[in-house]
Amino acid sequence: MASTKVVVFFRNDLRVADNYCLNLASKEAAKAKERGDTVEVLPVYCFDPRNFGETEFGSPKTGAYRTRFLLECVADLRHSLQSLGSDLCVSTEAPEALIPRLLQSDGDKRRHIVTCQTEVTSEEMAADEAVERSARGAGGGAEFSMQRVWGATLYHPEDMVHSIEQLPEVFTKWRTQTEAKNVPIRAPQPAPAKGALPLPAKDANAAFWQGCSAPLPTLQDLGFAEGETGEGDPKGVLPFRGGEIAAMARLNHYTLESDALATYFDTRNGMLGADYSSKFSPWLAAGCVSARAVHAACKRYEAERVANKSTYWMTFELMWRDYFKFYVAKHGARLFYPDGVHPREGHKWQKDFSALAAWKEGRTGSPLVDANMREIAATGFMSNRGRQNAASYLVHDLGLDWRLGADHFESLLLDYDVASNWGNWHALAGLQGGRLNRFNIPKQAHQYDPDGAYVRHWCPELARVPRQHVHAPHAMPRALQAEVGCRVGPGGDYPAPQRTLPFSASEVGQRHGDLGGGKRRGGRGGRRRG
The missing domain is CATH 3.40.50.620 (HUPs)
Incomplete structure (x- = not known):
């Protein structure tokens, strides 16, 4: 038969x-x-x-x-x-x-x-x-x-204005062309009907049934040390739980239950709390929910509640995610090379393993960077705003190889996605063409954490530092350092700032800039042959 x-x-x-x-x-x-x-x-x-x-x-x-x-x-x-x-x-x-x-x-x-x-x-x-x-x-x-x-994407390549090989080198050009041509987004498909996926007979295909009956491996089975649970610090923004059920619960909460979507554009640059942003990214990265399902939920919200800049911006962010997937498909291995797709003429990455270790440990002496690096180390998550600042510090302030940062994020992130993470780091390193964006981190700190609540949350040694000094504790007089219990410098409670590279002439006019919009997060590294 x-x-x-x-x-x-x-x-x-x-x-x-x-x-x-x-x-x-x-x-x-x-x-x-x-x-x-x-x-x-x-x-x-x-x-x-x-x-x-x-x-x-x-x-x-x-x-x-x-x-x-x-x-x-x-x-x-x-x-x-x-x-x-x-x-x-x-x-x-x-x-x-x-x-x-x-x-x-x-x-x-x-x-x-x-x-x-x-x-x-x-x-x-x-x-x-x-x-x-x-x-x-x-x-x-x-x-x-x-x-x-x-x-894996919101837009299907078959429906796009251009083939992947003809993808514009700049996100904005691709986005405006896609929107102008009203490229369709396919409706989510339902799950197969019950019984539509027939199994082998119980007395057949022993290898399959053995894999179905076996318990899932533990972390220790996968090589982790005894006692390692993979549970993040409860101070984190959300107790992320994996799976499609949890993904749909989060999607429903952020849209119809909490109405947080209605103010997403205004809150998306936050760093504390569960609902300043959608937090969909871990479930999107694992494929527990599709980008099409997120878009459909947003359209439902617009129909039932409100359509505004915030609801549009959620689709905008999903388009960033698509763009990096298409960009990697177009350029392949070049994106993972030290000099990337569009090398910076004459640029050499510096080597400083002590500075790299301080960055990873959240001991740079830059409170905004340190708080973010401690958060990712403790939870596997970091806000988009934090990721941009932490990456800019490593790449532009320290001058270190961008791939070291992408690799570190690959290891730690809950929402790790190959194209998103490596594409973001590659772009921030200035290897995608266009202008170079170097963040003015003190200015970013005062803009997005004005009272220091975020840095105090993750850097408890700064808990009693006055607001005017919380983002520059090294500037406190010695007497005030002693009074608030935060001695800065070697042997103290908090490190002095690392030596960083000066802004170049070409960066001076751009140093307050940012990447131009997206919640571009995730990533997967190593030497790749796309």
Whole structure:
């Protein structure tokens, strides 16, 4: 009897609603049933060992915070699939080792399909290719196809004004062209119907059923030290929990429950509290919710409540996320080189491992930078405003290789996304062309943390420092330092400021600038061949 097997290879699309790969599998299963085939749909997630090693710069590739979040995402996905009459095979093997075993079968007429979301960066593409080679070779004469499906962006490349190869080098040009041509945003697709993803018989495909029945790995199974839980500091902005259910709850809270969306444009540069920004990014990065679903929720909010600059700005931010994905797809490995896509003529990155360590530890002597670096170290999250300032300090004030910062964020961020993080760092380093944006960090501190509440939250040694000195504690007289219990300098309670590079002539007119708008966050590093 003819048979069809469809493997759904999950990675950064950990949801059942608006999941193009699941819907493709459902359609293939329906067609196979019409032909009279026996059908198996085999959802798979691998905690790929390569993602839990070290980067080329020596950082943990996936830190404990994101690992804990991913474990919650996968547990939620398994539960959702079970509610549809399906299941999820989970493994700690490399996917190219597991998937061929799931496809082993007998019979004369066999059709094997592996479907996965299209990726645009080299490590993910290499994993695709390894799966395709091993799965094709394991079929024993079966008809085989690898079906990659584009589903990670708000706009589909097929609908855009230009091809990815013709993508403008400047975000604003792409955005205005996209909006002027009224490029459509596809409506979210519902989850497959219950029973639309048929499983193998219980006495068949032992490898699949073994992966379905096995408990999820622990952090220790994935190489983390005993006692490591991946739980962030309760002082963080939000107790992020992974999974599609949590993602939809957050989406509903930020829109219809709290009405926070109505004031998003005015509050988005905050740094304290749960609702100054949407905080959708961890769930978007893991694919627990699609950008299309977020956009649809915003349109519903506009229809039921209000349409204003804030509701538009949420889509604007999603467009930034798209743009970096398309930009990496266009330029590939060049984006990950030290000099990037558009090198700065004559520029050399400095080496100062002591300064780098101080930046990572939040001991630079610049309170706004230090508070943000302590927040990411303690929680895996940092505001967009904080990310821009922390990155500008490393790249422009210290002059260090931007890739060291992108790599550090890759390791720690809950909302790590390859294109978003590395694209943002690349742009801030001045390697995307256009003007160079260097932040005036003292001015930013006074503008966005005027009373010092944020820096005191994460730098308790500054708790009693008066407001006029909280962003420059080194300027306090020695007597006042003693009075408030914050001695500044070697051996003291807080470090003196590091030596930083002066503003160049070309930067003087731009030093109050910023990146021009987006909540551009996330990222994945190392040497890549896009």
